[in-house]
Amino acid sequence: MTTELAPHPTYGNWRRPKRPGLGPFGLIGTFGVFGGIVLALLVSLVSLPAALAVVALLALTLAPLIIRTQDGRNLYQLVALRIGWLRRKRKGAHTYVSGPLSPRPGGRFRPPGLLSRTTLYEGRDAYDRPFGVLHHRTRNTYTVVLGCEPDGGSLVDPDQVDVWVASWGEWLARLSHEPGLRGASVIVETAPDPGTRLANEVLPRIRDDAPAAARAVMHEVVERYPLASSEMHTYIALTYGAPAGKREHAEIVTDLAIRVPGLLTGLVGAGAGSAAPLSAERLAEVVRVAYDPAVAGDVLSARTLQGGTGLEWEDSGPAAAVETATAYRHDSGVSRTWLLTLAPRGTVRSNVLRGLLEAAPGTRRKRVALLYRPIDPATSARIVExxxxxxxxxATSGRGMVQARAASEVRAAEQTAAEEAAGAGLVEFSLMLTVTVDSAAQVADADVTVRNLQAAARLSLRPADRMQAAAFACTLPVGLLPWEHTLVPQELQEAL
Known part of the structure; x- marks a missing residue:
């Protein structure tokens, strides 16, 4: 009798898109180099000192394009980020106050920043389930949020995990064929269990005539069990552009209601468990708790005892918020957000992000947002080629170790091209991490926690300094896509 160990599947072959252009210059810098050389040659026919001045000016202009950070940002982009932060501070845009005593019209607690120009509608799908639709008026996009209860990975065969991963890849590939889809995001939120649901379930069932020892044990269970447990919520936000020829919001909501059941069917096969769209009230509650973590227990109690909170989108924001260069203070919490700079090298196993997704001790709430940008099949074919x-x-122009690394790049590129030709989809992805603590003094401890988590997940993250408020909003399940809210168009940023 012989036994064979089942191999653990590994995953990888993600690649950073190649930047067009000569070396680190990018496409615009390459045109600047050749254009400057031609201009210097023409000027040298008239005056040699003038030609040298042109060359010096060209070097000073293009030198910042060579200096780049690990995530590919050049010196111009770093300077623009600091200038934008100083301008916001000078205008007072880094502070936010709402409510009846604020100067804002209406006297309500609207969400700030990128969510200030959003409207929440509600529709019903084919199964008569309510679902919320967020309309971002700035970019004229509509977002549908799905709530999932994923199956755990414990005591699951590797073959089943591989099937889930393959099904998830197929679901992502289908997104490139969704008409009008701009992007998708998966948000996994973890927080210590407040014990509200357990208390509401156990305490009303304790009888007065029960033995004192039994009552003491049940009260101790209700008090101590939440200290060692946590709650986890998973949301999937799908953001669509406004369809051509449809201007009425009711028509767009009806169109999205037809798509929701099909999207949910694909998620069930990918291990997402029971999935359902989030109603408008539930979506407002999620945003409200994110800005004010102290009310999480009250929201759970209201949902359990009264069946709902009746919260509206106009009251889901914070009463006050202050953005600093390194953190974002909002009501009862202080948050800091990190951005992905480098994905894991080589291949990984399916549990590579498990530690990052689990609840972290010493934090009030933690959200991990995976951002996906599907690419249509025609563009995917051009990119892989x-x-x-x-x-x-x-591979043919290098030598030594450079040639060996280039040969590995060739194998990865050939595999990607073969998979794309066989029908696989091409998706750009990134990751954002937000950690919320109780006070500013705990932010330093959160930094240490994140450094340990990213090392275990083989990720490289950097803080979203001087844009903490916008990064915090992008990790909420509201369908904010960072590339849709930049002053410089995405195509121009890629050319830099």
Whole structure:
């Protein structure tokens, strides 16, 4: 009798898109280099000192394009970030006050920042389930949020996990065929269990004539059990552009109601468990708790005892919020957000993000947002072919270790091209992490926690300094896509 150990599947082959252009210059910098050389040659026909001045000016202009951070940002982008932060501070845009005593019209607690120009509608899908639709008026996009209860990975066979991963990949590939889809995000939120649900379930059932020892045991269970447990919520936000020829909000909500059941069916096969769309009231509650974590227990009690909170979108924001260079203070919490700079190198196993997704001790709430940008099949074919040609060129022009690394790039590019030709989808992805603590003094401890978590997950993260408020909003399940809310168009940023 022989036994064979089942191999654990590994996953990988994600690639950073190749930047067009000459070396670190980018496409715009490359045009600047060749254009400057031609201009210097023409000026040298008239005056040699003038030609040298042109060359010096060209060097000073293009030098900041060479200096780049680990995530690919050049010196111009870093300077623009600091200038934007100083301008917001000078205008007072880094502070926010709402409510009846604030100067804002209406006297309500609207969400701030990128969520200030949003409207929440509600519709019903084919199964007569209510679902909320967020309309972002700035970019004229509509967001539907789905709530999931994923199956745990404990005591699950590797084959089943591999099936879930394959089904999740198929579901992401289907997003590239969704008409009008701009992007998707998966938000996993964890927090210590407040014990509200357990108390509401156990305490009313304790009888007065029960033995004192039994009553004491049940009270101790209600008091101590939440200290060692946590709650986890998973949300999937799908953001669509406004369809051409449809201007009425009711028509767009009806169109989205038809798509919701099909999207939920694909999620069940990917291990998402029971999935259902979030109603408008539930969506407002999620945002309200994110800005004021202290009310999480009250919200759970109201839902359990009264069946709902009756909270509206106009009252889901904070009463006061202050953005600093390194943190974001809002009502009863202080948050800091990190951005992904480098994905894990090589291959990983399915549990690589498990520690990052689990509740972290010493934190009030933690959200991990995976952002996806589906690419249509025609563009995907052009991208993989361009990467394949670039990898082959580097492999034939290098020597030594450079050539060995280029050969590995060729194998990865060939595999990507073969998978895309077989029907696989191409998706750009990133990750954002928000940690909320009780006070500013605990932010330093949160930094240490995040450093340990990213090391275990083989990720490289950097703080979203001087844009903490916007980054905090992007990790909420409200469908904010960072590339849709930049002053510089995405195509121009890629050319830099």
């Amino acid at each position: 361009a990467d394949r040609r670039a990898a082959q060129f580097m």
